[in-house]
Amino acid sequence: MLIGEDILEKVVCEAEVEIKNADGLHMRPAMQFVDLASTFECDVTVSNSQNSVDGKSIMQMSMLAATCGTELKVKAQGADARQAIDALRELVEEKMFDEPPPGSKKKS
């Protein structure tokens, strides 16, 4: 059992995700990301070319200032790492945080 648990603990998953919504990773999307990441047990680390931050910390995620087109590396470490990566990738690239991509933005 111990060995089995040990193996589960060490699941590591990584994915490159691209920010596709026009406004980028501003506070509301960052909150969505943090909320989703926090539903998983695994640790989530998000990196741009300069920084690696805790994907469950809103302050740290806001610091990434990922603009539209930015590639981020998301790394999950823990038993449910695979599920976390799949869900986070879907949020960023497919749902685009429920925001429009560039060009289709309505005037506010």
Next chain:
Amino acid sequence: MRFADFVCFEAVIPQLKAADRDGVITELVSALVKAGRLEDKKRREIIKTVINREQEASTGMGKGVAVPHVKHEAAKDVVAAIGLSSGGIDFTSLDSQLVYSVILLISPVDNPDRHLQAMESIFKHLQHERFRSFLRQSQTAEQIADLLSEADENPYL
């Protein structure tokens, strides 16, 4: 981006008069108007927009800080006002704690990247405990300005 690039030092209030969230937002927007960074005729509208944004989701990020912000056509470039409250303000923060330092940010509508860069500088520093406590303990606008320029010089403050 550096603090000096977007913080309006004439709109830095070391002792906020208001003791509630909407009052603080009003005070800070009014300070930006008084400093000539926003038009007076847009004042009410901007205040309302910031409050509405805050109703949607609190920008009280925990650890005693809040960063209310909106995009508004009245802003030519990103501009920030800063206010401190010794009594603390209820911002319905994530961690349910009172807020002692408020950074209000108004960004232009058509430049999301610029907004993100300003947020980056703000949070780069706000996540450091030392910076947060120095900011909170500042007594005068001058001390705040000194702290921000020190932070600009030394990102690891």
